[in-house]
Amino acid sequence: MIEAQELTKHYGRTTAVDHLTFAVRPGHVTGFLGPNGSGKSTTLRLILGLNRPDHGRVTVAGQVFGEHRRGLRRVGALLDATGVHGGRSARDHLAALAWSNGLPRGRVAEVLAEVGLENVARRRIGGFSLGMKQRLGVAAALLGDPPVLIFDEPFNGLDVAGIAWVRGLFRRLADEGRTVFVSSHLMSEMAQLADRLVVIGRGMLLADESVAEFAARGGASSASLEDVFMKLTADRLDYRAGGAK
Numbered sequence: 516m517i518e519a520q521e522l523t524k525h526y527g528r529t530t531a532v533d534h535l536t537f538a539v540r541p542g543h544v545t546g547f548l549g550p551n552g553s554g555k556s557t558t559l560r561l562i563l564g565l566n567r568p569d570h571g572r573v574t575v576a577g578q579v580f581g582e583h584r585r586g587l588r589r590v591g592a593l594l595d596a597t598g599v600h601g602g603r604s605a606r607d608h609l610a611a612l613a614w615s616n617g618l619p620r621g622r623v624a625e626v627l628a629e630v631g632l633e634n635v636a637r638r639r640i641g642g643f644s645l646g647m648k649q650r651l652g653v654a655a656a657l658l659g660d661p662p663v664l665i666f667d668e669p670f671n672g673l674d675v676a677g678i679a680w681v682r683g684l685f686r687r688l689a690d691e692g693r694t695v696f697v698s699s700h701l702m703s704e705m706a707q708l709a710d711r712l713v714v715i716g717r718g719m720l721l722a723d724e725s726v727a728e729f730a731a732r733g734g735a736s737s738a739s740l741e742d743v744f745m746k747l748t749a750d751r752l753d754y755r756a757g758g759a760k
């Protein structure tokens with residue numbers, strides 16, 4: 516369970532996250548949606564203790580998640596797949612993470628197999644494609660077999676087979692009773708994946724409900740989830756192509 520209460524973060528005069536209150540429950544895939552710049556990444560960084568809130572709090576399993584030793588046993592996260600040391604091999608990268616988190620070395624081979632990177636385990640990460648780096652990031656998140664998993668835009672760079680694989684993986688993790696929180700700026704990605712949605716716009720909460728409840732906002736019309744999302748966020752857009760605001 517992830518619980519945010521009145522969570523607020525400012526960057527200078529920008530309010531990135533604005534009194535956000537929501538809950539992410541175990542046993543579900545919860546999509547975290549909002550237009551570009553709406554505060555999703557900032558919220559995830561606050562959950563993981565990588566930034567401090569200016570107001571409010573966010574807890575994971577009832578505790579503020581700070582700089583915990585062996586944190587990977589509690590929460591696995593993929594925030595920025597490209598933020599890894601390019602000179603290391605995939606295997607060495609995961610082995611270092613396993614060592615610093617007190618995890619058995621055998622987990623490295625298990626997660627490499629899980630994400631389909633066993634054949635390139637000895638190659639330098641610097642030569643990996645974005646999709647391969649995403650797979651490696653998923654492997655790192657899974658390393659500690661944690662009850663809570665957080666993924667920021669995990670579909671970036673994945674091919675069709677990769678997207679199908681990630682969807683199946685997230686479903687399995689949720690069915691195992693884990694809390695799975697997945698951010699995206701694309702409702703189309705979430706429509707086939709999430710059970711629940713947390714939607715924000717300009718840092719503020721717009722929806723925290725099941726996909727069925729969200730769809731019902733479209734009323735009797737045959738509005739797609741994407742239509743409902745576009746309507747809900749229409750006046751909370753910071754960036755819109757074509758110059759109109």
Ligand SMILES: Nc1ncnc2c1ncn2[C@@H]1O[C@H](COP(=O)(O)OP(=O)(O)OP(=O)(O)O)[C@@H](O)[C@H]1O
Pocket residue numbers: 526529530531549550551552553554555556557558699700
């Ligand atoms: N380190 C920072 N310094 C200054 N402003 C920041 C910083 N990080 C984020 N912001 C601002 O905070 C707001 C929220 O950004 P954030 O990256 O959290 O949004 P996002 O929803 O993840 O966006 P996207 O979907 O485009 O990745 C934006 O206005 C952004 O410019």
